[in-house]
Amino acid sequence: MNTFKHLLATALIATSTASFAQTDSTSVSAPTIKSTSYRSYERVRSDLRIYVGLNGLGGTLPAGYEFRPIGSRFIALGWQMRIPVAVGGATKLRLVTGPEVAWNNFMFEGRNMLVKQNNQLTIEQSDVDLHRSKLVTTQLNLPMMLNLSFKSGFSIAAGAYAGLRLDSYTKVKPVGGSSVRTHNSFNLNPxxxxxxxxxxxxxxAKLFGRYEPNSPFKAGEGPDASVWTVGLKF
Structure with missing residues (x-):
C-alpha cells in the first residue's frame, strides 16, 4: 500500500512539473520589434548663378535713344535657393528665389550722350568721335519663380522680380581719350x-528672358519705355 501511494505521488509531481513547463513555454514569446518607415524629404539646395545677355529699351523713344545691339549688355550674379514644393513624382515643382545683383548697360550709338539738365534728360552730340557712351544701372533684385522639371531633365520656370537701384552712372570715352564717369540718379525709379x-x-546653360512693362525712368522726367533682356543663365 505504501508503495502504491509512493508511485501515485511521484506520478502527480511529474504531471504538475510537465504542465508548468508547457504553460511557461507557451506564455513567454520573443518581443516583437515594429519597423517604422520614415518619409524622406528633399532638402533645400542653393548655388551661385550667372546671367549674361543683351538688353535694350522698347516703345516709342525720342531721337538719340538708339543703342548698340552687342554693346548693350546685361550681367547678373545671383545666389539662388531651390525650395521643394511637390517632388514626390517624376515631375517636380520647386520655388526658386534668392538675392542677385544686376547690371544693365545701355550703349548709345555714335556720338550720342545722355545728359541731365534742369532735372530733365536730354541727348547731346559730342564734338568728337566716341569709343563708348553708355548708361549703367546697378540693382539689387529678388526674383521669385516656380520651376517645373521633368524626368527627361527639361525644366521651365516663370515668375517675377523686383529690385532696388543701388547706383547709376554714365560713362563716356572719346576715341584716344580717357573715360569720364558721372554718377547720378538720372531720373531713374528707385x-x-x-x-x-x-x-x-x-x-x-538655360535660356532666359526678362521684361519690365513700366519705364525705368520717372514719369515725365525721361522716356516712357519698357526694358527687355535675353541671354543665357549659367
Whole structure:
C-alpha cells in the first residue's frame, strides 16, 4: 500500500512539473520589434548663378535713344535657393528665389550722350568721335519663380522680380581719350519690377528672358519705355 501511494505521488509531481513547463513555454514569446518607415524629404539646395545677355529699351523713344545691339549688355550674379514644393513624382515643382545683383548697360550709338539738365534728360552730340557712351544701372533684385522639371531633365520656370537701384552712372570715352564717369540718379525709379522666364535642361546653360512693362525712368522726367533682356543663365 505504501508503495502504491509512493508511485501515485511521484506520478502527480511529474504531471504538475510537465504542465508548468508547457504553460511557461507557451506564455513567454520573443518581443516583437515594429519597423517604422520614415518619409524622406528633399532638402533645400542653393548655388551661385550667372546671367549674361543683351538688353535694350522698347516703345516709342525720342531721337538719340538708339543703342548698340552687342554693346548693350546685361550681367547678373545671383545666389539662388531651390525650395521643394511637390517632388514626390517624376515631375517636380520647386520655388526658386534668392538675392542677385544686376547690371544693365545701355550703349548709345555714335556720338550720342545722355545728359541731365534742369532735372530733365536730354541727348547731346559730342564734338568728337566716341569709343563708348553708355548708361549703367546697378540693382539689387529678388526674383521669385516656380520651376517645373521633368524626368527627361527639361525644366521651365516663370515668375517675377523686383529690385532696388543701388547706383547709376554714365560713362563716356572719346576715341584716344580717357573715360569720364558721372554718377547720378538720372531720373531713374528707385524700384523696378518685371516678369522673368527660363527654360533648358538640368546641368546645362538655360535660356532666359526678362521684361519690365513700366519705364525705368520717372514719369515725365525721361522716356516712357519698357526694358527687355535675353541671354543665357549659367
Amino acid at each position: 524700384v523696378r519690377w518685371g516678369w522673368t522666364a527660363e527654360l533648358g535642361y538640368r546641368g546645362h
